[in-house]
Amino acid sequence: MSPSEPEQSVERPHDDARSREGGTTAVTGDAAAIAVDGLELVYADGTAAVRGIDMAVPEGEFFGFLGPNGAGKTTTIKVFATLLSPTGGAVRVNGFDVRSESREIRESIGYMAQETSIDPELTAEENIRFACEAYGVPRGERSERVSELLDLVDLAGVADKRAEEFSGGMKKRLDAATALVHRPPLVFLDEPTTGLDPKARNRLWDYFRRINDLGTTIFLTTQYLEEADQLCDRLAVILDGEIVADGSPAALKREVGGEVLDVELEGGSTARQQAATIAREFDAFADASVTETDDGISVTAETVRQYGTDLLVALRDAELTVTGFNIRAPTLDDVFLAITGEELETDDTEAVP
Numbered sequence: 001m002s003p004s005e006p007e008q009s010v011e012r013p014h015d016d017a018r019s020r021e022g023g024t025t026a027v028t029g030d031a032a033a034i035a036v037d038g039l040e041l042v043y044a045d046g047t048a049a050v051r052g053i054d055m056a057v058p059e060g061e062f063f064g065f066l067g068p069n070g071a072g073k074t075t076t077i078k079v080f081a082t083l084l085s086p087t088g089g090a091v092r093v094n095g096f097d098v099r100s101e102s103r104e105i106r107e108s109i110g111y112m113a114q115e116t117s118i119d120p121e122l123t124a125e126e127n128i129r130f131a132c133e134a135y136g137v138p139r140g141e142r143s144e145r146v147s148e149l150l151d152l153v154d155l156a157g158v159a160d161k162r163a164e165e166f167s168g169g170m171k172k173r174l175d176a177a178t179a180l181v182h183r184p185p186l187v188f189l190d191e192p193t194t195g196l197d198p199k200a201r202n203r204l205w206d207y208f209r210r211i212n213d214l215g216t217t218i219f220l221t222t223q224y225l226e227e228a229d230q231l232c233d234r235l236a237v238i239l240d241g242e243i244v245a246d247g248s249p250a251a252l253k254r255e256v257g258g259e260v261l262d263v264e265l266e267g268g269s270t271a272r273q274q275a276a277t278i279a280r281e282f283d284a285f286a287d288a289s290v291t292e293t294d295d296g297i298s299v300t301a302e303t304v305r306q307y308g309t310d311l312l313v314a315l316r317d318a319e320l321t322v323t324g325f326n327i328r329a330p331t332l333d334d335v336f337l338a339i340t341g342e343e344l345e346t347d348d349t350e351a352v353p
């Protein structure tokens, strides 16, 4: 992370939090890279961005923090990176307390913010070298570190080119390299692939997997469910400042229950509403979750494989025109929909594996 001062001073914690401060109350076992107990963050204008979250991220894990715009992801990551001070609760990062040991934390983490922090007028190599200086990498080790990182992010061939000539994906990879010069055991990545095309996104994913394979703990925030599914060992979903679900991608998908029947319909929203009502009243799908989609409806239930064709017949009997259907396993999109009742908004550069 950049060795800057906290960007904002916020109210000091209330009594409850103070009593947990200073390491007097252990919040975790030794092997937690991040341990969070009742974290709250209320901004100076009264916005309660984080409202009492608990979590533990073990060393070596690839952890995903998912949520829509404004859910509280960046606020949480900034507390972990000691850029914001919590207004309640206790947080330890790499075993250090975020309030009283911020210097130790900053020296032991990497932070890739949403906005890249590279200097466009410097070459790729100069940017990494500059980061080495800023992080106090010993002079004698810098050249080796620079070439090692250029290789790791696949920029060795363009080491002497100025960053301003780079594509968005190359800039992101360079930024990620600068966050790693001091070999931190824990790296925070705040929406690192937002706005990138699928190819650039995939290259960054490879890079993140590589550093995780080398033992680095990764805390990733993302709006892309596919990204979380591809990369993360475990996820937490944050909504309006509260964690509403957590678990491995597979476990979260299992919790959705059953399979998903997607039905495509002609006839716009009136047909979709009519079809949704029929599906909801369908006896064989007593516990089904039925949602309207862009071009039809989706029905999630244990019994869709068994009774899906009966539903199609019922739709036809109601003079609805089915133009396509498909039965599939739940995705993280379905998990998100089941938890929040809403689809997670993303841009149009959907990632592909």
Ligand SMILES: Nc1ncnc2c1ncn2[C@@H]1O[C@H](COP(=O)(O)OP(=O)(O)OP(=O)(O)O)[C@@H](O)[C@H]1O
Binding pocket: 043, 044, 045, 047, 048, 049, 067, 068, 069, 070, 071, 072, 073, 074, 075, 076
């Ligand atoms: N400096 C600030 N002062 C007051 N409110 C803020 C400030 N920064 C963020 N917020 C508010 O706090 C809430 C959480 O914002 P945050 O940026 O943490 O969400 P996010 O999940 O990271 O969203 P995004 O994906 O848009 O970055 C939002 O309601 C936001 O408007």
